[in-house]
Amino acid sequence: MRRSPLLVASAIAVYLFLYVPLAVVVVFSFNDSKLSAEWVGFTTSWYAKLVRNDEMLKAATNSLVIAVVAAAAATVLGTMAGIAMHRYKSRLLPFMVLTPIAMPEILLGVSLLIFFITTFGEESLSLLTVIVAHTTFCIGFVAIIVRARLAGMDESIFEAARDLGATPWQTFRLVTLPLITPGVIAGALMAFTLSIDDFVITFFTAGAGVPTLPLTIYTMVKVAVTPEVNALSTLLMLLTLTLIVVAGKIAPDAIGGKG
Amino acid sequence: MAQLEIRNVTRRFGDFVAVDDVSFEIKSGEFFTLLGPSGCGKTTLLRMIAGFDLPDRGSIVLDGVDLKDTPAERRPIHTVFQSYALFPHMTVEQNVAFPLRMAGKDDATIRSTTRAALEQVKLDDKGGRYPHELSGGQKQRVALARGLVNRPRLLLLDEPLGALDAKLREQMQLELIRLQKDVGVTFVFVTHAQAEALALSHRIAVMNHGRIEQLDEPSRLYGFPKTRFVADFIGNVNMLDATVASTGATLSLALGKLGTIAAPAKEGAQPGQQGVYVIRPEQVSIRAAADAAPEPNQFEGRVYDFLYIGDVTTYIVDLADGHRIEALLANSLPGRARFFDVGDRVRVSWKAEAGAFLDA
Ligand SMILES: Nc1ncnc2c1ncn2[C@@H]1O[C@H](COP(=O)(O)OP(=O)(O)OP(=O)(O)O)[C@@H](O)[C@H]1O
Ligand SMILES: [Mg+2]
Numbered sequence: 001m002r003r004s005p006l007l008v009a010s011a012i013a014v015y016l017f018l019y020v021p022l023a024v025v026v027v028f029s030f031n032d033s034k035l036s037a038e039w040v041g042f043t044t045s046w047y048a049k050l051v052r053n054d055e056m057l058k059a060a061t062n063s064l065v066i067a068v069v070a071a072a073a074a075t076v077l078g079t080m081a082g083i084a085m086h087r088y089k090s091r092l093l094p095f096m097v098l099t100p101i102a103m104p105e106i107l108l109g110v111s112l113l114i115f116f117i118t119t120f121g122e123e124s125l126s127l128l129t130v131i132v133a134h135t136t137f138c139i140g141f142v143a144i145i146v147r148a149r150l151a152g153m154d155e156s157i158f159e160a161a162r163d164l165g166a167t168p169w170q171t172f173r174l175v176t177l178p179l180i181t182p183g184v185i186a187g188a189l190m191a192f193t194l195s196i197d198d199f200v201i202t203f204f205t206a207g208a209g210v211p212t213l214p215l216t217i218y219t220m221v222k223v224a225v226t227p228e229v230n231a232l233s234t235l236l237m238l239l240t241l242t243l244i245v246v247a248g249k250i251a252p253d254a255i256g257g258k259g
Numbered sequence: 260m261a262q263l264e265i266r267n268v269t270r271r272f273g274d275f276v277a278v279d280d281v282s283f284e285i286k287s288g289e290f291f292t293l294l295g296p297s298g299c300g301k302t303t304l305l306r307m308i309a310g311f312d313l314p315d316r317g318s319i320v321l322d323g324v325d326l327k328d329t330p331a332e333r334r335p336i337h338t339v340f341q342s343y344a345l346f347p348h349m350t351v352e353q354n355v356a357f358p359l360r361m362a363g364k365d366d367a368t369i370r371s372t373t374r375a376a377l378e379q380v381k382l383d384d385k386g387g388r389y390p391h392e393l394s395g396g397q398k399q400r401v402a403l404a405r406g407l408v409n410r411p412r413l414l415l416l417d418e419p420l421g422a423l424d425a426k427l428r429e430q431m432q433l434e435l436i437r438l439q440k441d442v443g444v445t446f447v448f449v450t451h452a453q454a455e456a457l458a459l460s461h462r463i464a465v466m467n468h469g470r471i472e473q474l475d476e477p478s479r480l481y482g483f484p485k486t487r488f489v490a491d492f493i494g495n496v497n498m499l500d501a502t503v504a505s506t507g508a509t510l511s512l513a514l515g516k517l518g519t520i521a522a523p524a525k526e527g528a529q530p531g532q533q534g535v536y537v538i539r540p541e542q543v544s545i546r547a548a549a550d551a552a553p554e555p556n557q558f559e560g561r562v563y564d565f566l567y568i569g570d571v572t573t574y575i576v577d578l579a580d581g582h583r584i585e586a587l588l589a590n591s592l593p594g595r596a597r598f599f600d601v602g603d604r605v606r607v608s609w610k611a612e613a614g615a616f617l618d619a
Contacts, residue, residue, distance in 0.1 A: 159311055160344035162331045164405065165361030174357075178348045 078142025
């Protein structure tokens with residue numbers, strides 16, 4: 001099929017609109033100037049400065065701990081939810097699992113905040129509450145990916161396992177789990193990515209003592225967009241991008257693209 | 260000795276009765292076939308035997324033991340699925356070894372038994388392959404080997420040849436017969452292909468709307484169908500409306516204005532009873548109208564059309580009074596595709612002991 005020039009032009013325009021701001025951030029993270037206004041010269045000093053910044057390191061540690069624990073919890077729960085959604089064709093279950101994805105983040109953030117404060121008190125806001133909050137909204141994503149993986153599979157494979165003498169547990173361990181593993185890993189990476197750059201929900205559930213990377217960037221930007229912020233953003237972008245590419249490689253049917 | 264007994268089994272889905280009060284027995288070592296059109300309840304019945312589904316009423320008894328409390332994994336019954344259902348993440352060898360592993364056999368036994376099973380289906384050189392690296396016929400053979408390797412009491416096969424092309428299908432049919440003979444395991448085979456059922460089975464149960472219409476040996480099903488449905492479903496058949504004129508050693512049937520014919524006696528037939536007379540095309544002879552036929556049942560007609568199939572040609576003959584009948588003639592003269600042409604005047608005839616009178 002021949003593509004119309006108009007279509008090509010508008011596609012290019014959309015891509016520029018999407019990626020030019022990101023490119024600017026990356027470029028200026030290497031700019032040898034305190035002000036992000038014009039290009040002076042190439043430097044990696046901002047990155048060096050970044051790793052010597054204690055506040056920043058603490059935030060990074062927090063973010064990593066939250067992302068790893070929340071992703072792990074969401075992966076276990078989301079996998080179970082995905083299998084359940086596939087097996088029991090209930091209409092309520094997908095609704096309950098997927099609502100946190102569809103709901104505006106701010107709503108989820110506020111309601112979680114109210115929940116934590118009213119149930120456990122003001123001082124309960126901590127690393128733990130952030131982890132719980134992140135787990136909540138990550139479960140749905142893992143569940144969708146695992147279910148997509150199962151949906152593409154011949155149902156009789158699982159019946160065949162039982163037919164040939166496997167107990168339900170053996171069927172899960174020897175057949176179901178190995179077959180959904182790519183989906184599970186992709187889901188885990190997805191959950192990690194979502195958690196590490198989440199701002200809104202973290203903002204509401206973190207309280208004062210738990211700065212994460214996105215929260216710290218926000219605080220820094222309020223003062224000025226320094227090259228240091230650009231450097232940090234670039235690193236985060238790189239991490240996110242890597243994880244998404246890896247997830248897409250492992251489970252192409254689950255993460256958009258060609259299936 | 261009955262190995263499997265199906266006793267008054269009924270399965271409903273809502274208001275719909277998928278399997279309706281079905282009873283039959285299968286003998287040990289038998290190649291038994293469930294034959295019927297799509298949606299008649301074959302798979303539903305098979306799933307209840309395998310243990311994936313439970314009957315609403317009735318019981319399934321294997322070797323004298325009611326299976327109602329035995330889950331699928333503990334029934335000595337294995338299934339070959341239409342989609343093969345091979346485990347995609349396991350090699351051919353691991354697939355075939357799976358039932359043995361589940362049965363807790365030791366490694367040495369598993370290895371030797373798996374090897375023997377793969378040899379039996381001529382796949383001993385493909386043990387290291389994954390299912391997606393196999394052809395349809397090879398997958399089919401892996402599924403068979405996997406189903407048989409642990410010597411189940413019963414092997415269920417749900418349209419296992421459905422996905423194969425005609426040539427391969429025929430080849431697999433022969434292999435199935437050989438395999439069943441070799442291992443001696445009872446086969447319960449499901450198909451909607453009547454020719455396949457006739458070729459493979461010791462006995463066939465013809466199902467329709469969740470019920471068994473007739474259970475018989477292939478030659479008896481074909482030769483002596485008991486119901487109109489069976490006559491129509493198995494093979495080709497001519498069907499003529501008929502009324503019983505008189506009963507006795509042979510049945511005299513009135514075929515409307517066409518006249519009367521002699522037919523085999525039928526138990527319980529009463530003069531005046533309406534029904535259908537069925538006769539197979541290959542039992543109807545066809546010759547030029549001028550030639551005398553030795554058979555008592557004969558009519559003159561005109562060739563309406565013919566169908567050349569290669570080995571035989573089917574002639575469709577218009578008789579008087581709007582009746583139409585098909586006659587089969589072998590093309591026994593080389594190079595000759597037909598003996599009559601459209602519009603030719605011909606004489607069709609058949610023996611008094613051919614065909615049958617059935618309830619409408
Ligand atoms: N789980 C179910 N829920 C509702 N209806 C069902 C269910 N399973 C089967 N049926 C219905 O029961 C009938 C018999 O189905 P079954 O699968 O046994 O047919 P079949 O003889 O195997 O047909 P085919 O040759 O097409 O495989 C069908 O009308 C089907 O729609
Ligand atoms: Mg079926």
